[in-house]
Amino acid sequence: MAWLRRKLKVVMMLMMVNLFIFIVSRSGGTGKGEDSKVVVPSKRFWSKLTPSQAFWNLQQQKLDFQRNPVLAYTNSNDTGAGVAIGLIPDWLNDTGMTSDPCQPDDHVPSHVGGYSSLPAHLKDFLLYMRCRSYPLVVDQPDICQTTPGGEPPFLLLAVKSLAPHFDRRQAIRQSWGRAGVLANKTVVTVFLLGNATAVDHHPDLSEMLRYENDRHRDILQWNYRDTFFNLTAKEVLFLNWTATRCPGAQFIFKGDDDVFVNTLGILVFLEGLSGSKAKDLFVGDVITNAGPQRNKKVKYFIPESLFVGMYPAYAGGGGYLFSGDLARRLLVASRYVALYPIDDVYIGMCLQKLGLAPEKHKGFRTFGIEEKYRRNPCAYKSLLLVHSRTPQEMIQIWAWLNDPKLTCQ
Template sequence: MAGLRRKLKVLLMFMMVNLFIFIVSRSGGPDKSEESKVLVPSKRFWSKLTPSQAFWNLQQQRLDFQGNPVLAYAYNNDSGNVDAIGPIPDWLNGTGPNSDPCQPDYSVTSHVADYNSLPVRLKDFLLYMRCRSYPLVVDQPDICRRTPGGESPYLLIAVKSLASHFDRRQAIRESWGRAGVLANKTVVTVFLLGNSTAVDHHPDLSEMLRYENARHRDILQWNYRDTFFNLTIKEVLFLDWMSTRCPGAQYIFKGDDDVFVNTLGVLDFLKGLSGSRAKDLFIGDVITNAGPHRDKKVKYFIPESLFLGVYPPYAGGGGYLFSGNLTGRLLWASRHVALYPIDDVYTGMCLRKLGLAPEKHKGFRTFGIEEKYRRNPCAYRSLLLVHSRTPQEMIQIWAWLNDTKLNCQ
C-alpha cells in the first residue's frame, strides 16, 4: 500500500512539472505577429564628436568619420528628427588650404601649438603629412618576372636603405639577400631608397647609384626626402609598388640594411606553416603596451601636441615577415590611417585597422644577442634575424651557416 502511494505521488509531481512547462512556454514564447517587426532604438546610439587636441588624433578622427556611413548619415539627417546631430562641423571636413596634398601645408604651424619649438625633422613631417604620392625615379618593373620560369617569387626581400650605404647593400647581395633559388624556393631582393638631398648635407652620389643599379637592377628609388621620420612614406610607397609590380609574392620580408637574416631559417619556418596561419602571417619582435617618447633628446620624440594615447602592438622595424596575402589589405588600411612619423608603429596601426595583431617570434632579435654568443656560429642557427651587424659580420655569419662541416649538436 505504501509503495502505491509513493508511485501516485511521483506521477502527480511529474504531471505538475509538465503543466508548469506548458504554461510558461505559452506565455513566454515570442508573438508571431511581432517576429517581423524591426526594433528601432528610441534614442541615438552615437554621441556628438569633439575634436582631439592632438594633431594626429584629429586627422584620424576625420578619416574615421569619412569612412563611417552611420555617422555621416547622422550628421546629414535633415528629416526633422529631434535627435539628429546636425550639420557636419567645420573641423570634421578637414579641407586644407591647399588643393594639392603634396604642397606644404602651412596651416599646421597654427594647428600644432608648439610647432615652432619642434625638431626640424618633425616640422618637415607635419608640413608634408598629407602627401602619399611621390615620383618613382628608379623602378624594376619586371623584377618579379625575372625569376626562373617567370613565376612570382616565393619570398620577396625588401630592404630599407640609404643612398650612401653601398657596402651594406653589397654585403646583403653576397649573403642573406642573395637573389635566385635558395632551398628550392625563388627569392627576389629589392632595396628601397628615397632622395638623399643636399639639404641634409648628403654628397651627390647619383652617378654611383646609376652604376650600381645598372649592374644589379634591384634598386627602387622615389623622389622624396629620405629621413628617419619619412620611413613611413617608404612603407606606403612600397605597398603600392607591390600591388602593381609584385602582387603574386607569397611572403615578404621587410627590414633594415644593418640586420642579419637567416634566410635559410626563414624558408624552413615558412615550409612548416599551416594554410590558415600562413594567410594572415605577420611575425617579428613584437612590442606591446608602448607609448610615445616625450623626451626631446630621444630620436623617437613625439610631443603631446601630435599624439595622445598608447601604441597598438607592433613589430620592431628592424625586420618582420608577413604573408603576401596581407599586402593588398595593408595598402587599403594605410589609406584609412593618418601617416605617423614612426614607420613600425604606423604598420601596427594599419594591422589594428584590419583587426589583426603581429605575432611575436623569439627568433627575431632586434635588440641583438648577448656579447658572449656573437662569435658562436651555432647561436645563429635557431635565429631568424639579429640586429645590428656590420657588412663584414653579415658575410661571416652567412659563411658559417652555409658551412657543411658546422656541427651544432
C-alpha cells in the same frame, strides 16, 4: 452526474490559471517584484564626437569620418540627407587646406601646439603628412616576372636603405639577400631608397647610384626626402609598388640594411606553415604596452600636441615577415590610417584596423644577442634576424651558416 463533476473540475482549473496569470502580470511578470520598472535613459546613449587637441588624433578622427560609409552618406548631396548635413561639426571639414596633398600644408604650424620648438625632421613630416604618392624615379617593373620558371617569387626581400649605404647593400647581396633559387624556393631582393638631399648635407651620389643600379637592377627609388620620420611614406610606397609590380609574392620580409637575416631559416619556417596560418602571417619582435616617447633628446620623440594614447602592438622595424595576401590588405588599411612618423608603429595601427595583431617570434632579435654569443656560429642557426650587424659580420655569419662542416647541438 459524473460528467457534471468533470465539467466543474475543468472550470475550476481554468479559473485558477487565469488568477495566476493576473497575479504575475500585476507583479511585472519578470520575477523581480514590484520594484521592477521600465527605465528611460535621461541622457543619449552615444558619446558626442569632440575634436582631439592632439594633431594626429584629430586627423584620424577626420579620416574615420570621411571613410565611414554611413557618415559619408549623411554628408553627401543626396536630397534625403539635407537635415543631417547641418549636424556635422565644422571641425570635421578640411576646409582651407591646400588642394594638393603633396604641397606643404601651411595650416599645420597654427594647429600644432609648440610647433616652432619641434625638431626640424618632425616639422618636415607634419608639413607633408597628407602626401602618400611620390614619383618613382628608379623602378624594376619586371623583377618579379623574370624569376626562374617565370613564377612569382616565394619570398620577396625588401630592404630599407639610404643612398650612401653602398657597402651594406653589397654585403646583403653577397650574403642573406642573394637573389635566385635558395632551398628550391625563388627569392627576389629589392632595396628601397628615397633621395639623400643636400638639405640634409648629403653629397651628390647620383652617378654612383646609377652605376649600382645598372649593375644589379635591384634598386627602387622615390623622389622624396629620405629621413627617419619619412620611413612611413616608404612603407606606403612599397605596399603600392608590391600591389602593382609583385602581386604574386607569397611572402615578404621587410627590414633595415643593418640586420642579419637567416634566409635559409625563414624558408624552413615558412614551409612548415598551414594554409590558414600563412594567410594572416605577420611575425617579428613584437612590442606591447608601449606609448610615445616624450623625451626631446630621443629621436623617437613625439609631443602631446601631436599624439595622445597608447600604441597598438607592433613589430620592431628592424625586420618582420608577413604574407603577400596580408600585404594587399595592409595597403587598403593604410588608406584608413593617418600617416604617423614612426613606421613600425604605423604598420601596427594598420594591422589593428584589420582586426589583427603581430605575432611574436623568438627568432627575431631586434635588440641583438648577448656579447658572448656574437662569435658563436651556432647562436645564429636557430635565429631568423639579428640587429645590428656590420657588412663584414653579415658576410661572416652567412659563411658560417653555409659551411657544410658546421654541426650544432
